């Protein structure tokens with residue numbers, strides 16, 4: 001796999017050194033990959049994206065995009081020389097320009113290339129409309145068309161699905177993935193939403209307090225979290241008491257890893273049952289501890 005973005009030992013502190021937002025971060029993003037940085041608010045995701053794009057200066061480290069060093073101790077290329085494109089949360093379309101003008105704005109692309117990208121993103125019929133006259137989904141496609149027109153090496157997506165209601169979000173998310181894969185774009189997606197990250201990503205990096213805690217495929221980080229923080233962050237877990245952890249390699253396990261009624265031979269009192277529609281969440285009380293499990297089977301509840 002060919003790395004398109006390589007970050008080495010990226011370091012950044014704010015507020016005269018008191019807030020660390022990037023702590024010696026190193027990772028690569030491969031060609032054609034959707035790579036997500038997932039973390040809680042304030043974990044440093046946006047600052048990382050801003051440093052890659054050249055909108056924020058790191059304190060130290062190296063950033064390479066394609067074969068070009070865009071930042072190191074001696075280099076600091078401005079955003080327009082980094083071969084990047086950014087899609088912001090609100091899409092940042094210019095209200096006084098029509099859709100075709102919005103897409104072509106600031107680009108050296110020919111009118112044929114603008115038309116081609118509009119056809120590919122299925123927005124050619126919106127050409128003379130203005131941003132306020134089109135839907136949220138169409139706005140996303142316009143923002144994407146504008147971003148990919150100049151064939152950036154990396155597309156940076158800064159929480160584009162935030163503040164959108166659940167129903168539309170699901171549609172936009174699937175369109176976003178379809179478009180990115182259709183154009184073979186390499187993308188860095190910043191998000192605090194686990195479901196979005198799982199849906200969109202080839203690999204996910206979990207970030208907290210300026211640290212990159214774990215990088216892996218969605219399955220790897222869900223099934224083999226490398227810390228209690230990552231395990232907890234991605235879904236509910238049980239921290240296993242010693243007597244249950246016999247036979248398990250791990251100290252903790254996910255609720256869906258416990259199958260009730262099949263060889264589960266410990267005496268327990270059912271403390272709570274919560275019905276979630278397609279499954280139950282059951283809290284079992286033992287003598288000294290509680291354990292939570294999911295059941296997808298009405299007969300065991």
Ligand SMILES: Nc1ncnc2c1ncn2[C@@H]1O[C@H](COP(=O)(O)OP(=O)(O)OP(=O)(O)O)[C@@H](O)[C@H]1O
Nearest residue numbers: 014015019021040041042043044045046047048192
């Ligand atoms: N220009 C700045 N000056 C001082 N502190 C800043 C600055 N920008 C960000 N911070 C602080 O750095 C930390 C990380 O901010 P950042 O916006 O990168 O986090 P985030 O994970 O993207 O959060 P969110 O999802 O809320 O945007 C926060 O504590 C924030 O208050």
